[in-house]
Amino acid sequence: MxxxxxxxxxxxxxxxxxxxxxxxxxxxxxxxxxxxxxxxxxxxxxxxxxxxxxxxxxxxxxxxxxxxxxxxxxxxxxxxxxxxxxxxxxxxxxxxxxxxxxxxxxxxxxxxxxxxxxxxxxxxxxxxTSLQSWAEHPASDAPRLEPPTGFGYVPKDHIARFYLRHGYSLEQVERKSLFDLQGDLSAVDRIGREARVAASAYEVVQWMLPTPAEFVAGYCLMKERMVTDAPSADMEFDEESWDEARLRKMESRILDGERTQLVTAARHRVTGELCAFNELNIPLDHTLTTHQNDTLVLSDHRGHRLGALVKSAGILRLREIAPDSPRIITWNAEENRPMLSINEELGFYPAAHIGAWKKVVA
Ligand SMILES: CC(C)(COP(=O)(O)OP(=O)(O)OC[C@H]1O[C@@H](n2cnc3c(N)ncnc32)[C@H](O)[C@@H]1OP(=O)(O)O)[C@@H](O)C(=O)NCCC(=O)NCCS
The missing domain is CATH 3.40.630.30 (Gcn5-related N-acetyltransferase (GNAT))
Structure with missing residues (x-):
């Protein structure tokens, strides 16, 4: 030997x-x-x-x-x-x-x-006791595995077999989507105009990190609600408590990491409350892909096209800030039809299946 x-x-x-x-x-x-x-x-x-x-x-x-x-x-x-x-x-x-x-x-x-x-x-x-993990499953001809939500699937590939062999079950499927930032943005512009009409009780406010003092409390509230209000199927998340210290820490991680973030929010004109937001995380090297992080419309304010309002305003502003960024990448739950519909209307296209896997141990 x-x-x-x-x-x-x-x-x-x-x-x-x-x-x-x-x-x-x-x-x-x-x-x-x-x-x-x-x-x-x-x-x-x-x-x-x-x-x-x-x-x-x-x-x-x-x-x-x-x-x-x-x-x-x-x-x-x-x-x-x-x-x-x-x-x-x-x-x-x-x-x-x-x-x-x-x-x-x-x-x-x-x-x-x-x-x-x-x-x-x-x-x-x-x-x-609740062990959880996500994986991207490349497109393949393997048989389909569907989660209990009934939305989306992943191929039963090497990665899926690995999870199954170790006692995991597929709880949810997310869709990775891409948006071509170098293409025609007239649809985004039109959707933004339509949304402003439907959401006339709200105005768009935008800022780059660090968050100006006037928006800190509203942004913290929306970050807390992200965990409770976004569809997560049977994946388990702890409720989070956000205050200014936590927000500033998140901001430092982004800014110290040579990136920046555009936050676009919808503010209720009468109460001044921030009701929806969208984060676009932008590399300082503007030739790289931009990441769309959190987007949420607070549940009390759904049904006014606020998702379309903040997303379209974010994309249009991004094109001014980083005109060379080629794409936006984002992830959404397959059962989150309202969010996927907005993304599809704006021009996002599916790029991959993400499996959300969980195992409960004694
Ligand atoms: C998913 C991942 C971590 C699995 O790692 P891996 O080293 O290939 O896994 P293992 O080798 O332990 O097990 C995989 C297969 O190899 C087999 N195997 C285990 N030991 C072996 C050995 N000594 N010789 C040959 N095959 C072996 C297993 O039986 C299993 O077979 P199966 O596919 O029929 O179930 C790896 O594919 C990976 O990094 N994927 C990309 C990232 C990812 O998706 N990660 C998922 C978790 S975040």
Missing amino acids: NTNTKTAGPTIRPYVIPTSVDATDAGDFLAMVDVRNRIYREISGADDEFMTASELLPNFWADEYTKRHFLIVELDGVVVGRVGVDLPLEGDSHVAFWSIELIEDVWGQGIGTAAYDVVEQIACDAGR
Whole structure:
């Protein structure tokens, strides 16, 4: 037997989160970022989710809202994947969110299973009983697997089989969508005009982070409601409590990460209340894809085209701020028909199926 070609098992170990990407101990982090970008390109066939190490780094810094575990997976001394486990610190949270991402070359050798044992150990040691995870399932001819919501499906591919083998069930399907920012925006303009008529009791207000003082309370309220008001099927989320300190921390993560964010909100003219919002997260390198993060219309204010109002105003302003950004990427629950209808009308098109998977452990 030629021992030179013998492959040892994988090493799955925590790594240092550096204070800067130039720090002497940043090597593992930089290798993790390269592997992350490679895996996302392999799965999606595109670089819409590419992020630089500088953009990602602030998202890895500790805070008081989530206990986070980060590990890398090495094979023969080479980084081939990464693992993350998030343990929210809200009240007596019993949920854990995790991901395992490996380069395609090493799939099917039991490495994912070895990493999953570590994930489940971390979650169980922390007393978490509801383990949840999301994955993009590339289009394939595999048979379809449908969630109990009855909306959408994922192919029963290698990734789905991995979850099923480890006791997970598919709870929800999200749609990843893209919008071509270099195309004709006349439909967006028209939808915006129609929405302004239907929503005449509301006005559009927009700001770039950091949020001006007058909008802080309203923005915090809407961020809290994002968890409770967006459709989440049987996925479990803790209620969140947002105050100015938490909002400023979120803003620092974005701004320190060499990105910025346009927030477009609808304000009720009579009460001054913020009732709907849309976030467009923009890289400083304007040739990269913009990410649409949260969009929500507070439940009391639905039915006035406020979703179309804030989304159309956001896209039109984005084109002025970052005219070279090629696309917007966004994710929505397949059962969220009102939101998907607005997106489709604006010109978003489906790009991938995202499975939301859950396992309840004793
Ligand atoms: C999903 C993912 C983590 C699975 O990792 P993996 O290392 O391929 O998984 P495993 O090898 O442990 O198990 C997969 C298959 O290999 C088989 N296998 C396990 N050990 C094996 C071994 N020693 N030799 C050959 N095959 C083996 C398993 O039986 C399983 O077979 P199945 O597909 O018929 O069920 C990996 O495909 C990946 O990173 N995908 C992209 C990111 C992603 O979707 N992550 C999902 C969680 S966020």
